[in-house]
Amino acid sequence: MNALNNMAIGKKLLPAFAPVLAITISLGLFSLDRLDSVNEAAAEMREHRLPAADALGTMHAAVEQLRANQNIMSGDLTPEMRKFSTISW
Numbered sequence: 001m002n003a004l005n006n007m008a009i010g011k012k013l014l015p016a017f018a019p020v021l022a023i024t025i026s027l028g029l030f031s032l033d034r035l036d037s038v039n040e041a042a043a044e045m046r047e048h049r050l051p052a053a054d055a056l057g058t059m060h061a062a063v064e065q066l067r068a069n070q071n072i073m074s075g076d077l078t079p080e081m082r083k084f085s086t087i088s089w
Contacts, residue, residue, distance in 0.1 A: 004012070
């Protein structure tokens with residue numbers, strides 16, 4: 001007990017804060033690993049899924065234009081639809 005009383009405060013606190021420091025470092029490394037996996041998932045979405053969704057949007061717009069043209073050509077337009085038609089009546 002006498003040796004403990006003679007020790008400096010820094011040497012007394014070192015065994016108490018060493019586990020806290022080890023836990024903090026391990027938590028930081030774990031967080032970096034998890035962030036890397038999130039970044040990989042985001043890259044996969046950016047490279048594969050978003051271009052596919054953009055292509056689907058373009059296809060949807062083309063189909064809608066085709067349907068509108070078919071309605072114009074067939075004459076099946078209601079007066080309200082004629083307001084939005086590109087052909088002057």
